[in-house]
Amino acid sequence: MCNKVVVVHVPDGFLDVPTSLATGALAAGTVALALRKARTELDDRTAPLAGLTAAFVFAGQMINFPVATGTSGHLIGAVLAAVLVGPWTAVLCMTVVLLVQAVLFADGGLTALGTNVTLMALMAVVIGYGVFRGLSALLPRTRTGLLTATGTAAFLSVPAAALAFVVLFEIGGTVDVPLGTVAAAMTGVHLLIGLGEAAITVAVVGAVLAVRPDLVHGAARLRTATPLAGRPAAVMEGAR
Amino acid sequence: MGAAHGGALTARYMPGGTAVHRLEPHVKLVSVLAFALVVVATPVHAPWAPVAYAGYLLAVLTAATVAGVGPGRLLRGLVVEIPFAAFAVLLPFVAGGPQVEVLGLSLSRSGLAAGGGLLAKATLSVLAATVLAATTEPRALLRGLERLRLPQVLVQILMFMIRYADVVGGELHRMRVARESRGFTGGGLRGLRVLGATAGALFVRSYERGERVHLAMLSRGYTGSVPTGPPAPVAPRSWAVALSLPLAAAAVLAAGMLAG
Numbered sequence: 342m343c344n345k346v347v348v349v350h351v352p353d354g355f356l357d358v359p360t361s362l363a364t365g366a367l368a369a370g371t372v373a374l375a376l377r378k379a380r381t382e383l384d385d386r387t388a389p390l391a392g393l394t395a396a397f398v399f400a401g402q403m404i405n406f407p408v409a410t411g412t413s414g415h416l417i418g419a420v421l422a423a424v425l426v427g428p429w430t431a432v433l434c435m436t437v438v439l440l441v442q443a444v445l446f447a448d449g450g451l452t453a454l455g456t457n458v459t460l461m462a463l464m465a466v467v468i469g470y471g472v473f474r475g476l477s478a479l480l481p482r483t484r485t486g487l488l489t490a491t492g493t494a495a496f497l498s499v500p501a502a503a504l505a506f507v508v509l510f511e512i513g514g515t516v517d518v519p520l521g522t523v524a525a526a527m528t529g530v531h532l533l534i535g536l537g538e539a540a541i542t543v544a545v546v547g548a549v550l551a552v553r554p555d556l557v558h559g560a561a562r563l564r565t566a567t568p569l570a571g572r573p574a575a576v577m578e579g580a581r
Numbered sequence: 582m583g584a585a586h587g588g589a590l591t592a593r594y595m596p597g598g599t600a601v602h603r604l605e606p607h608v609k610l611v612s613v614l615a616f617a618l619v620v621v622a623t624p625v626h627a628p629w630a631p632v633a634y635a636g637y638l639l640a641v642l643t644a645a646t647v648a649g650v651g652p653g654r655l656l657r658g659l660v661v662e663i664p665f666a667a668f669a670v671l672l673p674f675v676a677g678g679p680q681v682e683v684l685g686l687s688l689s690r691s692g693l694a695a696g697g698g699l700l701a702k703a704t705l706s707v708l709a710a711t712v713l714a715a716t717t718e719p720r721a722l723l724r725g726l727e728r729l730r731l732p733q734v735l736v737q738i739l740m741f742m743i744r745y746a747d748v749v750g751g752e753l754h755r756m757r758v759a760r761e762s763r764g765f766t767g768g769g770l771r772g773l774r775v776l777g778a779t780a781g782a783l784f785v786r787s788y789e790r791g792e793r794v795h796l797a798m799l800s801r802g803y804t805g806s807v808p809t810g811p812p813a814p815v816a817p818r819s820w821a822v823a824l825s826l827p828l829a830a831a832a833v834l835a836a837g838m839l840a841g
Contacts, residue, residue, distance in 0.1 A: 354702025
């Protein structure tokens with residue numbers, strides 16, 4: 342029997358009503374913006390492709406990895422989705438996954454849906470994708486560079502979402518918990534989960550990069566850097 | 582398959598014909614959301630808060646009984662809050678303020694109230710949401726969200742996800758069977774490369790399926806929106822039945838506020 346550490350699915354009642362309303366408004370605004378921007382990433386294919394990617398993220402969250410003795414974490418998939426299909430579509434996919442988990446599995450409260458979208462669809466994607474873009478601009482335009490940027494982004498996205506929760510809890514929580522204690526406890530566990538997240542994200546992006554590099558949204562720069570190689574003359578001769 | 586989410590999205594649905602099953606999905610959604618709002622709005626540190634929680638519990642258990650949702654189903658629904666229960670249990674140890682001695686441990690008084698309150702609120706809301714999920718089919722919930730004016734594109738993304746979650750999950754399952762029949766035992770870092778390749782292949786297949794589905798839909802006249810008929814009118818009685826849950830909770834809250 343292993344315990345599951347599901348990352349920050351905030352239930353109802355953890356944050357007070359004003360904070361829940363504020364994060365709800367922020368989440369609604371972000372999703373509205375993402376709905377318009379995702380069309381530039383996927384044009385009229387938005388609905389089927391984002392839906393299938395959301396189903397993939399949902400299935401991918403079933404892959405567990407060990408965090409510490411007897412405890413396992415699972416993939417969040419925010420950076421994975423952002424690197425594969427682009428940040429705006431990733432926001433939509435994560436939102437839909439969270440909505441399904443809240444409505445069909447009572448996982449994450451209905452009044453806390455805005456908070457969960459803010460943490461896992463907004464913070465994890467924005468910070469993760471920001472780190473990814475920043476690093477991939479600095480690192481060499483190679484497969485290794487891209488995967489390093491992906492791994493670092495995936496690793497940081499998990500504690501970033503956890504820290505954002507700590508800040509929200511400080512603003513809208515109902516207890517006078519010393520900020521440092523909560524932050525330390527949350528960050529410690531989530532750094533470990535971040536390692537697993539990074540390992541799986543790198544493995545998946547690496548695998549997709551090997552077979553269909555054209556499907557990796559974050560590798561668009563990589564594609565322009567490596568033009569199609571011509572067939573060597575010797576092979577042409579052999580083919581005849 | 583992972584036990585956490587179950588293989589199918591319909592894992593939580595229990596077919597039935599009770600009064601709660603027959604309610605329109607959007608009416609039920611509004612009811613559960615309103616109930617959760619009342620629960621969240623209850624002040625944690627009020628002396629009458631535990632009595633109010635008991636009142637809410639009575640209301641939601643009554644709803645579960647009417648819906649024919651048994652205690653086993655409700656308990657299984659509560660599994661999702663375990664990580665946050667751990668967080669709530671830690672609060673009395675780390676919170677500040679006046680301390681009380683319990684079994685030789687020095688605990689924060691406000692931490693105890695808050696930790697207990699958080700746990701109670703989360704549990705009550707999860708119970709209500711479990712009743713909703715057990716009495717409403719995923720597709721019906723989707724229609725409910727649509728009637729509550731969720732943006733069209735989001736509704737369609739949800740529709741595709743709900744329709745294809747089983748297909749993608751089934752693909753993952755067949756890949757696992759294939760792996761294990763070739764002697765893969767998994768676990769540890771060595772297995773990670775294999776699992777990474779599996780998930781990568783799963784993404785490529787999901788994405789390509791999405792492209793095929795889109796083309797198939799275009800060839801059948803898809804214009805960017807899925808036509809649905811005019812929404813059926815809702816009888817006032819449905820609203821009255823559904824809203825009795827949050828109204829009962831609100832009555833408890835109001836009584837507590839007046840008495841306290």
